[in-house]
Amino acid sequence: MEKAVELLKSLVDIPSSSGNESEILIYLEKWxxxxxxxxxxxxxxxxxxxxxxIVNNGQKKEAIILAGHVDTVVAGNLCDWKFPPTDAQVKEGKLFGLGASDMKGGDVGNLLAAASFIGQDLSQDIWVVGTANEELDGKGSEDFARYFSQNCSYESALCVIAEPTDLEKIYIGHVEIIL
Structure with missing residues (x-):
């Protein structure tokens, strides 16, 4: 749990409003x-x-993608904040800061879940993805979907998006179709 809290604090401390995500993308690449x-x-x-x-002869090439966005909305009026929005604070067992729940917390879950499979004998590739511009136009998701369809040859892929929402919807698509 401590690793998750420290990683989330690090991500919240990086300003990443939509259109200004380069610093957090570089941080995640290094991580x-x-x-x-x-x-x-x-x-x-x-x-x-x-x-x-490790794909054996005759075995389908499949992938699991854990996805989320790394951008946030703008902080708004800083006077409305009890502390600087990009200075993560832990109070009473909860972490507060801009993007902590939407959606850097989900990103941390994705990152640590994916990393837990390193060195394991897997039957499917595991991908973890952080996209930009979700709060604006979704360009990062579109760009990754395009990259994935042009550079990867899987027979099937499952994508789990850790976005906090109550939409209760499941979308089924095909690799040829960018949703």
Missing amino acids: LIKEGFDFVVREETFVAGQIKA
């Missing part, structure tokens, strides 16, 4: 490399790490 992901890619609007499975 993925340090953790030992097999493959890491960073582009202008996303960063992704991959843990490769």
